[in-house]
Amino acid sequence: MTSVPVTEHLSGFAAGVALADLPPEVVARTRLLVLDLAGNAVRARHDAESTPALLAAVRALGLDRGDSRVFGDGATYAPAGAALINATLGHSLDFDDTHAEAVVHPGAPVIPAALAAAEMTGASGAEVIAGIVAGYEVALRLALALPAGAHYDRGYHPSATCGAFGAAAAAGRVFGLDAADIASAFGIALSQSAGSLQFLANGAWTKRFQVGWAGMAGLVAATLAREGFKGAAAPLEGRHGFLNAYSPAPVPERAVRDLGQVFELMATGVKPYPSCRWGHAGIDAALALREELGLRPEEIEGATLGISRAGLLLVGEPAARKADPQNIVDGQFSGPFVIAAALATGRMDWDSYKALHDPLIRGLMPHIACENDPEIEAEFPANMSGKLTLRARGEVFTRTVIVPKGEPANFPSEAELRGKFSGLADAVLGAERATALAEEVLRLDRLNDGAALLRHAA
Numbered sequence: 001m002t003s004v005p006v007t008e009h010l011s012g013f014a015a016g017v018a019l020a021d022l023p024p025e026v027v028a029r030t031r032l033l034v035l036d037l038a039g040n041a042v043r044a045r046h047d048a049e050s051t052p053a054l055l056a057a058v059r060a061l062g063l064d065r066g067d068s069r070v071f072g073d074g075a076t077y078a079p080a081g082a083a084l085i086n087a088t089l090g091h092s093l094d095f096d097d098t099h100a101e102a103v104v105h106p107g108a109p110v111i112p113a114a115l116a117a118a119e120m121t122g123a124s125g126a127e128v129i130a131g132i133v134a135g136y137e138v139a140l141r142l143a144l145a146l147p148a149g150a151h152y153d154r155g156y157h158p159s160a161t162c163g164a165f166g167a168a169a170a171a172g173r174v175f176g177l178d179a180a181d182i183a184s185a186f187g188i189a190l191s192q193s194a195g196s197l198q199f200l201a202n203g204a205w206t207k208r209f210q211v212g213w214a215g216m217a218g219l220v221a222a223t224l225a226r227e228g229f230k231g232a233a234a235p236l237e238g239r240h241g242f243l244n245a246y247s248p249a250p251v252p253e254r255a256v257r258d259l260g261q262v263f264e265l266m267a268t269g270v271k272p273y274p275s276c277r278w279g280h281a282g283i284d285a286a287l288a289l290r291e292e293l294g295l296r297p298e299e300i301e302g303a304t305l306g307i308s309r310a311g312l313l314l315v316g317e318p319a320a321r322k323a324d325p326q327n328i329v330d331g332q333f334s335g336p337f338v339i340a341a342a343l344a345t346g347r348m349d350w351d352s353y354k355a356l357h358d359p360l361i362r363g364l365m366p367h368i369a370c371e372n373d374p375e376i377e378a379e380f381p382a383n384m385s386g387k388l389t390l391r392a393r394g395e396v397f398t399r400t401v402i403v404p405k406g407e408p409a410n411f412p413s414e415a416e417l418r419g420k421f422s423g424l425a426d427a428v429l430g431a432e433r434a435t436a437l438a439e440e441v442l443r444l445d446r447l448n449d450g451a452a453l454l455r456h457a458a
Contacts, residue, residue, distance in 0.1 A: 004252040006236040006243065010141065011183035013259050014134035014169040019126040019445055022133060026263050027445055030129050030136075032417050033097055035441045036270045037107040038071055039421035040096050041089035042428050042437075042457060043350065045072030048092035049328065050205040054212075058085060068119045069454035072428050079116045079223075080216050086112035087167070087215025091159070092208040093350060094332045095274035095424075099267055100407065101381040102143035102162075103152060103310070106268060109163030109214040110135030110170045116219050117174035118450040125447030131173035133265060135218075139166025140264035142236065145255035146247040149310060149381070152197070156246060160195025160210035165242070167218020168225075174450075175226050185221040187231020190242055192217035200314070203329035269407040270417065273348045275331070278311030279338040280406065281386025285399035286342035289390055297344045297360055299392045305335050306373025306387035308380040316370025323365045328353045339388070340364035350424070375400070383407070414442075429457070 019027065045051060058064055063081030070077060070085045077085065090096050090108035097107045114131040117123065123131075143151070143162045151158050168189040172182040195210040225231060235241050236255070243250035273283050282305040289295065307316065315335035316322055325331040331338070331353055340361045341352045355361055379385040379402060387400040403410045412420070418438055425434035433456065440453035447453070 004237060004256065006145070006252050006255045007183050007186055007234055008179070009256040009259055010138050010169070010236065011186060012179040014138060014173050014182050015177060015179040017130050017134045017173060017260075019130050022130070023263070026133060026265060027129060029266055030132055031442050031444055032414060033107050033265070033268065033270070034111055034132065034444060035417055035421055035438060036097055037090045037111045038437060038441055038453070038457060039424040040093050041071035041086055043072070043424035044089040044092035045070065046428050047350065048089065048208070050092060050208060051089065054085065054088055054209070068116055069451070069458060071454065071457040074458045079120050080220060082119070083112045083116040083167075083219045084212050084216035086115065088208050088212025091211040093274045094276065095271050095350065097268050097270050098277045099140050099143070099264065100269065100277070100384045101148070101267070102140045102264070103148040103158055104140055104143045104162055105159040105211065106136045106139045106163065106166055108159065108211045109167045109218060110139060112215045113167035113218045113222075114170040114174050115451050115454060117171040117222065119454070121175060123174045123450050125444040125450040127174050127176075128450035129445045131170040133263070134173040135166040135170030136265040136268065137259070137263065138169040139163050140268070141255040141259070142242065144264070145243055145251050147251060147254070150247045150249060152310065152313075154246070154248075155197050157195035157197050157207065157210060160214045161193045161246060163211055163214035164189045164193045164217040164221070165236075167215045168221040169218070171219045171222035172225065175222055177222065177226060181225045182222075183235075184229070184231035185225035187233065187235040188221035188224050188229065189218055190232055190235040192221065193242060193246075199329070200333065203327040205329070207329065267408050270412060272405045272412070272420070273338065274350045275338045275348065276315050276333050277384050278307055278315045279305070279335050279386075281384060281401035281404040282307070282335060282339050282388050283342045283348050284401045284404050285386060285388035286339050286390075287346065287348075289388065289397055289399050290343055290346055293392070293397065295343070295392055297364065300343055300364060301391040302367035303339055303343070303369075303391065304389045305339055305368065305370045306376050306389070307335070307370060308377045308385070309372050310380060311384065311386075312370055312372050319369065322370065323368070325356060328356070331356050335370040336365040336368040337361070339368050
């Protein structure tokens with residue numbers, strides 16, 4: 001049991017954070033992260049192959065009875081159902097935001113929990129922004145304190161496990177809970193924190209579901225706490241609390257370091273490509289070399305993607321399986337596929353998965369290897385870097401990308417993010433309605449009704 005009162009610090013921060021006290025750059029970045037999440041969820045409502053089964057289960061469970069809304073959906077749901085669906089949709093394309101060091105996708109569980117809480121209470125956009133910031137800080141700081149690598153080695157998925165606490169903080173802040181009640185919500189979330197990497201075995205949809213469950217779990221935890229339900233004491237730092245139960249050697253002080261002064265939200269990147277972030281540096285390199293050299297697919301003899309050990313676990317091993325993806329989830333976690341798609345077509349977007357069984361890409365994949373590269377390993381965890389060594393025209397070409405596009409140090413502009421949003425949402429909502437949704441999101445902090453943007457997303 002640690003002497004650092006992590007629960008007290010994080011619950012106090014979550015209860016006290018207010019829009020007026022946040023740096024302007026944090027507020028501006030939060031709006032952009034909400035826009036990114038919204039685009040992913042709208043498209044996934046109609047394009048993710050897991051969505052019909054998810055919605056059928058929600059209806060079977062009676063979670064479709066209520067007034068809460070879902071991105072890209074004209075129906076209404078119970079608050080818990082909306083949080084579950086929106087959070088699952090936000091992660092279903094694997095196109096959502098990522099914090100490199102924490103190895104967490106914070107937006108998918110946190111933002112839907114905050115919006116569902118706002119629909120329950122009529123909270124303002126300012127309160128929603130404050131809740132989202134609280135949720136990001138809690139989820140990310142817990143992942144950093146585990147630390148994430150040790151948590152991963154145990155087979156946990158930190159976006160889901162840490163995401164439940166982040167969602168509880170977000171919903172609790174929107175509800176206006178005090179520090180003691182948010183601490184109780186953490187104690188309740190502890191009983192629901194789950195998420196396994198076993199989805200890698202067969203491309204299971206559980207990866208997206210467990211992140212969705214985290215969003216709902218946080219909302220449920222905060223709601224129980226609001227109604228006076230008692231959660232476990234010291235749920236984060238206690239002997240059987242989250243940090244000690246889910247990691248062999250946690251660093252609890254990391255969770256509270258510079259709390260309220262340094263915002264981990266600002267260290268969160270967004271994805272320009274809908275695949276595991278560990279392949280993005282390689283995609284950047286592949287697209288750059290293809291354009292620079294004017295390469296044709298038939299000129300490519302092979303390639304090697306050098307990445308960190310953590311990245312190799314997800315997109316490079318086992319090699320035979322990664323070179324033969326059978327479904328979208330397999331493709332999202334296949335270094336050979338994303339590099340082959342980029343080299344063969346000059347793009348890697350959501351529609352690239354329609355080419356999963358294209359003979360040209362299939363022919364390239366066995367000739368693309370992934371390996372641990374010492375130079376790239378040295379960049380981790382600060383950067384999710386990659387080195388692509390390309391063999392073509394009887395020559396060898398190398399491109400190293402230290403900071404891939406989308407990372408905080410290489411963050412897209414608002415115009416670029418609106419372009420990504422339009423590329424996802426226009427096909428579902430139409431350009432006019434998609435633009436109206438984007439405008440609402442980008443003035444979220446000024447909305448009297450923080451959940452009003454969801455009415456533009458139906």
